[in-house]
Amino acid sequence: MTDAPRRTALDALHRGLGATMTDFAGWDMPLRYGSERDEHLAVRTRAGLFDLSHMGEITLTGPEAGALLDYSLVGNLSALAPGRARYTMICDDRGGILDDLIVYRLADEEFMVVANASNAQVVLDALTERAAGFEGAAVRDDREAYALLAVQGPESPGILKSLTDADLDGLKYYAGLPGTVAGVSALIARTGYTGEDGFELFVAPGDAEALWQALTEAGKDAGLVPCGLSCRDTLRLEAGMPLYGHELTTDTTPFDAGLGRVVKFEKTTNDGRFVGREALEAAAKRAEEAPPRKLVGLIAEGRRVPRAGYPVVAAGSGTVIGEVTSGAPSPTLGKPVAIAYVDAEYAAPGTEGVAVDIRGSHEPYEVVALPFYKRQR
Structure with a gap:
């Protein structure tokens, strides 16, 4: 008998919004509320609101x-x-x-x-x-002790400023300060994981729903939308950020x-x-002298989407030269993209003759440097 998934303090709210829920790392979490593409683009152009209380x-x-x-x-x-x-x-x-x-x-x-x-x-x-x-x-x-909400996107500073007198302008990237947001005591952080500016709010679980509602109301005119795990993954993928269990494992x-x-x-x-x-000193030397594989970005020339675990091959010979660790359609680029470990000789941006084996079909991909997307600061 398996344990039932844990639920965050915002579970009832997510269900009331019609979210599609999914089991993620033992938690029942919102996957999407409507269109994951629309949620993704809202974060890129306006703002999105996330529940990250499973962290x-x-x-x-x-x-x-x-x-x-x-x-x-x-x-x-x-x-x-x-x-x-x-x-x-x-x-x-x-x-x-x-x-x-x-x-x-x-x-x-x-x-x-x-x-x-x-x-x-x-x-x-x-x-x-x-x-x-x-x-x-x-x-x-x-x-x-904590629930964690995140407001991400170019409109996020303005939305949060309307609810707090904390010095957001003075809050640097990768910093945090205690403050009050909509009357709720919070640790206000600014680390971001989407490639956009954004804030993470650590609060008591009992305050999470009131804060979510206040943020939703404050962001209404700015186009803020609730966002699920699905667009969180495509946002971090475009931003070239590694995900544990994909790019990062105990074998890397x-x-x-x-x-x-x-x-x-x-x-x-x-x-x-x-x-x-000791092991990391050896790994550093290996990486400097002759790394066997490197992590790269791949952009599709066609429309077929690569997934984690798909082989990367040399076009023509079909020789396996790597493996996809993450892949998805990129709403921002309008093409499928992937992150992959490939043999070092194929890792330079612009390397030709690289393909992904998608169910037996060798689909051509362009090797690029990560990230795929970087916001204009």
């Missing part, structure tokens, strides 16, 4: 909280200034990625780690285990995924010691 929040406190994070994660988190956030990863001792994370430093001795829903328990268990020896740090599971290192920049071998604490260091 996993873990709080670390104490004088050694920063040192514990330096040891547990690949980044130098003790150097993070209060009020700022950082994208990072947690790896195993082989350098394989357990999850990609955003870490917020809320105060000198308080950090919040935000994990993907599918990996939240894994991350919590790893941090708890790695806390042995750090008596001045405590790890707390705060997944039940940050260097394999072209994200070696998040690994900081020079750390403020622990004499530079951290889990996976």
Whole structure:
């Protein structure tokens, strides 16, 4: 007997809006409310409102909280200034990625780690285990303490400004500040995952519905629409952002995924010691000297859509040279796109003779640099 999916504080609201629901990482989540293409384009041109309450929040406190994070994660988190956030990863001792994370430093001795829903328990268990020896740090599971709403799109600053007196203009990218939004206490963050400007609002679950309604009303004239997981995926795909379980797995290192920049071998604490260091040093050397495969973008010349797991082949010979990790129609480009790992010799943008095997048909694709889409700032 399987456990019933968990429901967010906004579950009844989603159903009242007629959302198509789906089981995602053990949560019942809105997939779409109407047309996923319309939701996607609303975020690109106006604004979209998302429920991200399935994400996993873990709080670390104490004088050694920063040192514990330096040891547990690949980044130098003790150097993070209060009020700022950082994208990072947690790896195993082989350098394989357990999850990609955003870490917020809320105060000198308080950090919040935000994990993907599918990996939240894994991350919590790893941090708890790695806390042995750090008596001045405590790890707390705060997944039940937060609901998470996100307003994304070019109209999002104006919508949020109408509901808060917090200094949004002074809130930098990858930062967060406490504030009140529509009378609700919130951590207001600005990290974004859609390729557009946007804000994430961490609030108490009991305040989530009132805040959703207030945002909906404030965004009515700006064209704000509710958005589900489906367009969230196509938005991040266009923005070239990796997704755990697709581009990132325990069989890939940050260097394999072209994200070696998040690994900081020079750390403020622990004499530079951290889990996976030795394996990651080897991976860094491999990536610099002779990477076997690289992560690239592919744009279709035809209309057939690639999916994760489809082989990438050399046109003509049919030799397998890689594998699609994510693929979907791109509403912005008007063509199917994919992210794939391909042999290094085929990874340069403009490389000819690359195709995707879609059910036995070798469909031609153009190799491009990621991201597919970047907003004009």
